[in-house]
Amino acid sequence: MPSKKSARLAALTVAAVCSAASTVVLTAPAHADSVRIHDIQGSTRISAYSGKEVTDVAGIVTGVRTYGSSRGFWIQDPQADDNPATSEAIFVYTNSTPKGVAVGDAVTVSGTVQEYVPGGAATGNQSITEITKPTFTVVSSGNAVPAAVVISAKSVPDAYAPAGDTAANGSVNGLTLRPSAYALDYYESLEHMNVRVADARVVTGTDAFNELWVTVKPHENANRRGGTVYGSYESQNTGRLQIQSLGAAADFPKANVGDKLAGTTTGPLDYTQFGGYTLVASELGTLKSGGIKRETTQKQGRGELAVATYNVENLDPSDATFAEHASAIVNNLQSPDIVSLEEIQDNNGAKNDGTVAADQTMQKLIDAIAAAGGPTYDWRSIDPVDKADGGQPGGNIRQVFLFNPERVSFTDRAGGDATTAVGVTEAKGKAALTVSPGRIDPANAAWTNSRKPLAGEFVFRGRTVFVIANHFGSKGGDQSLHAQYQPPTRSSETQRHLQAAAVNAFVKDILAVQKNADVVTLGDINDFEFSGTAKLLEDDGALWSAIKSLPKSERYSYVYQGNAQTLDQILISPSIRRSCDFEYDSVHVNSEFNDQISDHDPQVLRFRP
Template sequence: MPSKRTARIGALTVAAVCSTLSAVVLTTPAHADTVHIHDIQGTTRISPLAGRQVTDVAGIVTGVRTYGSSRGFWIQDPNADDNPATSEGVFVFTSSRPTVSVGDSVLVTGTVSEYVPGGSSSGNQSLTEITKPTVTVVSSGNAVPAAAAVAAGSVPDDYSPAGDAAANGSVNGLALEPAAYALDYYESLEGMNVQVSDTRVVGATDPYTELWVTVKPREHANRRGGTVYGSYTSQNTGRLQIQSLGSTAAFPAANVGDTLEGTTAGPLDYNQFGGYTLVANEIGTLKSAGLERETTHKQSRGELAVATYNVENLDPADATFEEHAAAIVNNLRSPDIVSLEEIQDNNGAVNDGTVAADRTMQKLIDAIVAAGGPAYDWRSIDPVDLADGGEPGGNIRQVFLFNPERVSFTDRTGGDAATAVGVGKAHGKARLTVSPGRIDPSGTAWTNSRKPLAGEFVFRGETVFVIANHFSSKGGDQGLTSQYQPPTRGSETQRHLQAAAVNAFVKEILETQRNANVVTLGDINDFEFSDTTKILEGDGELWSAIKSLPKSERYTYDYQGNSQVLDQILVSPSIRRDCDLTYDSVHINAEFNDQISDHDPQVLRFRP
């Protein structure tokens, strides 16, 4: 069936506008006179009739959802009022399979409710509904109200008004201004039949049968068809999620840059996995743009190639080893050093105390050799069981994969899950006290998160310090379509601590040896313009090399149709000064519906 992620978590009804949308139910609903749908929707995000019983609300059925835990149907009043802020459509939540059909003229009696997808703690906006309905079918086969066209000219460039300071930053109580703000515009169409035409895909079809399009093809566009998220104030208002009311088999398997030609139409919903969503009962014809996976160029004999690649919870039971190996050999051109993130232990998510990952790594190394690549060696440190976050039982960690024919690893014993690596000095140069070693593994910055892995390499007689990272995720942050504007990014707190800890370690290396070659890389889980990155860069100790690319090419990940940076490679001044330094974000995953990881790898080439 279509998306299984339509689960209803904590349906709420409210008696009045409130910033927290806490569960408030009127236990003795007032019996109102018959009202129109636009009376229910009102001119703010919260219905003025929330919690009240309404009788014989008239409308034409525009869509029916028979699957998941959010079963119900949409109705729309064909006789619109003259207020652009009031929607003419509303969702009727039945909980069981609806018995109405598209085109039925119905009268609905029930309770007006405000449902927050994901629960009130998510910060999401609410969806106005009629619940516990009694439905009378008046007639069938009626024309469905014409779909409102969502297009470049109709969606405002400004994303959202600032939230009401007196309501903890919520926009719920603010009067809608659909001509001024994109979120207000979409809210004014909530529950209505809408359509988009000839739209470009900016977020590939995912496993939940969803994709993202843009109605603003020129909005922060990149050369491969995506829409780039380059700042907190560039939310990209033209993005819209598309789901389907039909069979999953009929849903297009789209890549970024493809086009849905013709009309895609259906009710405008709001859900916890992307906000405003066109739930289509008519989907345009997919036209492929022929997007191809990128291949970087091979490093020269005198260049050191260092890469980072999040392989997304790789364990021996996965079927993606050949694909990952082919990507490393063919698309990344066999880098000399690869920082791998999300290598799981030998039995993956089985939670039995296993922490070793030698089987995982050997299977990957063997696959690389079979794909024509070098016989890589590897170094890592097994984590304490269940101490590093990620999938429970998986014990993800960072691993150094390196080509011993090109580089050598300097082994110094003593590194383990609990021992902190330090910086020493020998013959006037910095050296690690243990190699490999973990940075401050008992520090509070790394609670339930992956600890950075530091290692010392030698390339053509030059020492290079490499620090592999996987910072804490953005889980729990409020979404761009949150009722709180601007949204709160609570997960930053831990990443700021992590960035400060890694910067302090790099600074210690550079204070010991001013011209030391230091590469800090991995899944930073934050943008190149973020405070996390600024803290990590410090006072020039590091520089994020993705900034060497044009702004339109700075992305490693695609989230809700926004191409953005999560993975980075940062370098010390001695490397930054290399005039031959080249950086490449190699787009092989994030833009494709058949991705083997949700991250694109990056490669840095320089001459130590």
């Protein structure tokens, strides 16, 4: 994924599509007596002035940005019109650090209006209306900043976005804004204006870029730990808003989900590539802790098999997180019998020199677990072909089975390698793998530049359990929830659907030989429990995503842009589901915290084979 602070891309040239009432025909540069900021902004997302020169546009400076790739200042007209769809503010893009201008200055600005798309047109993001190549004059200083518009549960509509114009490939750009009907229209009608939230609860903890997310709707799909759950493609959660700061990075609060920005947080409403509408705060509320703690799951009973999945986020021997991962496995996960590890890198991590072995990575983790008071685990995996499985270049990530040999044994069947497909055979009336560990259909185009599933055969108290470790293709390339295209396109799911179908077919091969076989399919599925990917994995009842045994408010393993959501899943075969003798736990140790060691929460299934 590109950096959130990536270099500014060239502005997208967008044809201005406006209603007749807001279209202005220009025959000469416009002057302040006829063109105000709300004229430039108009009542659609695209300015009728895009690409045109304007002169002496008046406003009060409400914020100055001196850092990053988008430097400049915001101005707002204190003389608002009577149209709630038209913003009264605009960003003046100076490219370099703006000089000679301060908050409270009354200025007139001349320059060229442009529609800038953060991240570039290919992202499908909305555009920002701004004035570029500016010249400006300070008319007076020390003026009062226009009063901030309060964004609250009452002001933000419950519907997220209108359906896009089918004649414009689903874009909402040409539609007249309806700020009382749709949340995205409401936020767009406030683009660049001075806004305020009060006593806002944090729903995504502070990240490495000094950003966090709050909600102005504390009851909207809330969970018991303070987050906001994303439970369907129709529940985008309209109260979410990203917070950045115009202040020093060192002063930005280190917040966790459930904390609160008490008091008021005020500043211009921007739009960013990875967050959409963003309040860039000149005044930050005071951080009040919500007090959430990292969770600990229940210890498995003597007759229970505990199987877990844990994405350890590009773990290689140079990382400083081994002791913390070990502590999470031993103390928070209670030393599961089998752990599917995702994103184990090779022995020298991202160094791109042809190394594919990961024995040093695994030995360091096993030693750290033992040092933390856990069992001495054993492990099985298959080294990938160099650079064939995606992920960080040179890292050669793969899935690994970590297992406690004092509780469970691994059935080794020779012949498995990066290119050999595992099959299913019959042995004494029971299903068995042809190779163990083995990879599922590695030549299938579904796995191009993606991790191949790892299948293994385990025995617990005399009962065979088949485990399939997965790491499906990422969601990179999908249009964001806040995109100009509504509903947004999820292009990445095409590959995941093929992957899900391949895994489902393999599970059906096992069940065709042994109807009552215990099969656990787990890992970083990179898709939701309600998604088409999950439905294809579950096809014909071959599997069932066990996270659905939890209340809807508890179904999450990952927090992204204010939405608590499910990416990591454990799916079970009919024999396990029918027994009703299983417990599922999404163990929240990472996703809600600013000091996370991975961006995923591990999942644990306990059952009696």
